[in-house]
Amino acid sequence: MSIMEAGSRRLIAEHCAAIEKSVSWRTLAADLDPVLAQCFNVTARCGCFMQAARSLNIKATRLRKQLAQLETQLQCSLFSPSDNGVALSRDGLQLHSQLIALAHERDLPVIEQPLVRLAVAESILHDILGRDLVALLRRNASVRLDIISLDSELSLRAVSADVVLWLAGTDSPLPGPSFAISEPRRLARLDYLPHIAKRYSRVASRPDSLDDLADFLLVQWQHDRQVDCFRPWNNLVDQRLAGVVQLHSYELMLEMIRCSACIGLLPGYMSRFDRGLIGLPGLFNAPMQRQVWLAVNVHSEGDEQVQMIVELINSTFNERREWFEG
Structure with missing residues (x-):
């Protein structure tokens, strides 16, 4: 060969x-x-x-x-x-x-995930629930979640969602969503009081009466003008002829309080959320309180993905229970 x-x-x-x-x-x-x-x-x-x-x-x-x-x-x-x-x-x-x-x-088929619509009060979304929602998305990249921010009573009545988390008075969850929901469950009571950044107010010079507020710029989130229990604060703002900033953005209001020596009305837990802020108790005689309410759409309350969101919300509020007590 x-x-x-x-x-x-x-x-x-x-x-x-x-x-x-x-x-x-x-x-x-x-x-x-x-x-x-x-x-x-x-x-x-x-x-x-x-x-x-x-x-x-x-x-x-x-x-x-x-x-x-x-x-x-x-x-x-x-x-x-x-x-x-x-x-x-x-x-x-x-x-x-x-x-x-x-x-x-x-051509492996993509398994369609059910769309879960979560409607939540804007301040609750920003201060309490946002971080845990981000953690959920890190663990579950295939989830389909529609997050709807509620910034007014009108938006709450108009929204359609699977899970809704809103703020109402201390007596009842009304006004609530307009669609059929499960029995609303109260998650927390929030006390509201004026806040200021620590760096702009020394302990000795912090205002302890309404007259002391005359030398400070007040900032108000426009949504709060609709809240009846905030009437003492709203009346104070309305009486001002100068030194008032009205805002439609909750985040911008927080930033102005942090960085512009402003005083604004915030939930009592805010000093835990941001240790640079401090509440000013004793300025108003009447308490300003609201309740956090949770309910589920009766047509989707049995869905697994909906229950996952409900469990996340319950866990978040249980972990932060000390924020709302006292």
Whole structure:
């Protein structure tokens, strides 16, 4: 046999082996369990186990178990150690390329998540619930959540939602949402009083009577003008001929109190939310109080995703119970 003939046969054998291996990977990819294939594809696409788990709405430990199951099934290692996240091994690259070739990653259907509509009072959303909602989204990147900010009684009556969290008087949850809801549940009582930034008011010079407020700029959130129990504060603001700022933005009002030596009406828990602010008790004889109420749409109260939001709200208020006591 000539050297050229031997070399030719060797090349043909290597070519046939490559074809057989390619066909083998294609067959394996086509026969994979769709859930395991999706876990692998999302991990390969994200390059990070944690982000892939969030996208799939599962725990990272469960994702790793499923990927380990896939490697056991294929009898190969699909990932290689890397300092820059998740790196595919040679076999992992082969599998990924075959899955992509199979009708754009097999056209795995995206499981539609139910839309959950959460309507919440703007101040509660900003001060109390916002941080835990962000944490929820970090854990669950596939959630469909519509967050509606309630900044007036009119918006509360007009809104349609699955979960609603609003502020009302101390006697009843009315006025409440206009759609059919479960029995409203009281979560907390909020006491309101004027606040000022500590850095703009030394202890000895802090106002302790209404007359002392004459030398201070007052700032008012326009939404508070509609609240009947805030009448003592609203009357004081209305009497001012100068030194008043009216705002439609809750966040901007907070920023002005923090940075502009203004005095504004805030919930009593504010000194816990922002330790740079301090309340000014004793300025008004009548207490200014509101209640936080929670209710669920009767048509969606049994939905799993709705219950997840309700549990989050209950947990948040339980963890901050000391904010509302005393």
